[in-house]
Amino acid sequence: MVQEKIDTAPLYVNPDRGVAVLNYSSKYIKDLFQLVNSEELAGIVKVYLNDNSYKKTPSALNDVSVEEYVGVIKDILMNHMDSLKFASTDILNSIEDLYTYYRSLLRISTINKHQNAIIGTSFMNIDNRFNELVLNLYRSVEEKLQGHVNHIYRQVDAGTNACILTQTIKWDVPEKYASLASIRFIDTLMVRPPVMVHTKSNKREGVFSETKQNPIENFKGDRESWYCYPAWVGESLAYIYFDRDYFANGLALGNLFELADEEAVKDRKPDIILLFGSEGATSDTDDNCHYFLDAENDIYVGQVPYNDKTTYFGYMKKMVLTLHNLSMISKHKLPIHGSMVKITFSNGKTKSVVFFGDSGAGKSESIEALQEIADDKIENIETIFDDMGSFTLTGDEQAIYAQGTETGAFVRLDDLSSEVAFSNMDRGIYMNPELSNARCIIPANTYQNIVKHHNVDMWLYANNYDKEIGVHQFDDEQEAKSVFVAGKRKALGTTDEVGMSITFFANPFGPVQKQAETQEIIDEVFPALFKKGTFIGEIYTHLGYDKKKSSLNASAQALLDILMNS
Structure with missing residues (x-):
């Protein structure tokens, strides 16, 4: 009915x-x-x-x-x-x-x-x-x-x-995007957390693919039923348009991406445009999400169809990040699917560590375990990025710097300790908290901090499938590269995948779509990091093996010892 x-x-x-x-x-x-x-x-x-x-x-x-x-x-x-x-x-x-x-x-x-x-x-x-x-x-x-x-x-x-406070802003609208000109931008957003949101879908499926037709050609949205969230995604300016039926997703963006102000939008063409809840091209026979490179205007355009499946926030977040990552690859930057933290120890030493891997590999869990077992040895752990960042080759002695994309985190409630979950309750937007794969979107860092040029001291692959415990450092560059590129993991049901899977460079959001171009950058990044002496290894998280907290804590202890003594 x-x-x-x-x-x-x-x-x-x-x-x-x-x-x-x-x-x-x-x-x-x-x-x-x-x-x-x-x-x-x-x-x-x-x-x-x-x-x-x-x-x-x-x-x-x-x-x-x-x-x-x-x-x-x-x-x-x-x-x-x-x-x-x-x-x-x-x-x-x-x-x-x-x-x-x-x-x-x-x-x-x-x-x-x-x-x-x-x-x-x-x-x-x-x-x-x-x-x-x-x-x-x-x-x-x-x-x-x-x-x-x-x-x-x-x-x-x-x-x-x-x-939300909205306004119409005149931006540099290419002729073919004239249908977007009247749609109002979100200027200011006020939220009363905790917000509990219930959506018809609670899992993401499939891989986003390229379409041969610009999605703007099928756009039928209007000023009364569509809104635009102008976001800074890393250093990319993204105009995220969504149908009002997706306000649960649009609202959650405020906890995840920096809201661009009027001065940033006015008279400027974006790097990314996403049409969320729009029809796709007739030539696209599936109901998945698609992207298109408008080479003439240098804009990556994404399209997500209106259906029950796409009410899950993961579709909006990951489509935005896919468009951003594709843009990064075109700029010869390497998209990183992982978490980066800057750890300040009680002895004054600081280390920047990147945990790398696909969904469910144990990136966030490793950070949390490290925090739990550190006791008073760690003074602070600052999140630089929680899900996606990028490495940039500099060509100088610094070799490589990292940047983040999101100011917030989209995390599984099951993966959070009660301390973290409750301490962030008064700021969180909760998605389907009564179901499995329940999620929470919480702010994590300021935009100014995530886009700084961060040094990389350690890069760890989150290995959730082997029975070993601890941390393994790669001595051989090719061996390290083969593990990272293979993107092996045991899927834990956070997507539609089950069991062992392999994803190119552990990142289905850009690198999978542009493998040849990404491989070129990978082949430059690994030699640069090894030449600099960066610790490249893998941490055994056990999440796909036995899920014993004691096993992960033991690996976190091994990591702590390495960080404290290096």
């Missing part, structure tokens, strides 16, 4: 995708009288009553018309309790369900900036007042039905989860 939508200028609700968008620029409700008499409240009641997939507490009030339902709310607010045709407990059951139903939606409010500095500095207050208004309505009805005031009050996000 297709669930009914609300699609008006002030309010958009798609129950199937669990998203609601409130446009304050179209209509802003200021008081309780306006709210109870609004078409928007009536619309929410209608969607709630018609949504048979939502499990409601039995109540006769759920069987009435929308008009009668709203009338009951009005009678309660005006103290016409004698006029009520239903028992108080019956009404309260339904009102509780209505309130919970509305709050189960991801609720985003928007305000168009219109170059108005007053709105620009007070939009959060505008949204806060609406949240208080919704909370006031709920509590007023609840307490009148109870016959007494509450003894405990919980200040929840009653109205919205987030508010």
Whole structure:
């Protein structure tokens, strides 16, 4: 059964995708009288009553018309309790369900900036007042039905989860991209964490492939239903356009990529354009994600189709990183699938370590294990990048420097210790926390720090399939290169792969698509690192072998000893 939508200028609700968008620029409700008499409240009641997939507490009030339902709310607010045709407990059951139903939606409010500095500095207050208004309505009805005031009050996000300030910016729009010119950019984003998001998909499938047709030719989005998140991905400027039904993903971008400001966007052509929720070329017979190199305008363009599968945030994150990595390869930089940390020891020594490997190999787990067993030997571990970075050959004595791409981390909840998970709860956006492969997007570092030129002291392949324990250093350059290029790992179910797999250079997001070009850079990077004396090796994580924490901790101890004594 297709669930009914609300699609008006002030309010958009798609129950199937669990998203609601409130446009304050179209209509802003200021008081309780306006709210109870609004078409928007009536619309929410209608969607709630018609949504048979939502499990409601039995109540006769759920069987009435929308008009009668709203009338009951009005009678309660005006103290016409004698006029009520239903028992108080019956009404309260339904009102509780209505309130919970509305709050189960991801609720985003928007305000168009219109170059108005007053709105620009007070939009959060505008949204806060609406949240208080919704909370006031709920509590007023609840307490009148109870016959007494509450003894405990919980200040929840009653109205919205987030508010975004948007504006139209004139950028250097090539002629063929004219359909994007009117779509508003996200200027400022305010989030009320922790945000719990539930999507129809919880796993990524397949490999992104090249298409022969520029995806912009099939773009049918418009100003009312599409938004653009302008992001700094490393040093690449990316315009990430998404359909409003993907607001769960668009909101999460704020914890992952630096938001580019108006000055960065104005009159500038991006390096990357992503159309998320757009039709693909008719020649593409699959329903996977695709990319296209617009050589004429020097733009990598990505396309992700609108379907239930692509509601998983991994599609947005990895498509953006694929486009970025392809751009890096064209600039003769080497994309690195891994995590980089700068470790400061209590003795004042610092080391920069890159953990390398495909999804589930144990990169993040190795860092966490190192932190756990270090006790007071480590003063600080700074994350330079959590998932993707790049190596750049300099041609001088420094040989190579590394840079990151993301300011945040997209991590599996199962892989986090309770300490890390709870310490970041007040900043996190959580994806399907009740399911396996549950994810959390948390901020990790500042943009200024991740794009600095970082020295590489150690480069470790995360080996999750062998039974050995500890750290192995490669003495032979060719042996090291063969292990890194083979990209062997035991898949742990974070994607659609199961069992042993091999992925070129452990990176299906760019290098797999451009293997010959990537191999040329690899053949220059390894000799440079060996010439400089960089520690290149592998750490045995055991995650695909026996998953014993003691095994990983033993390997982390071996790593700590090497770092402390080198």
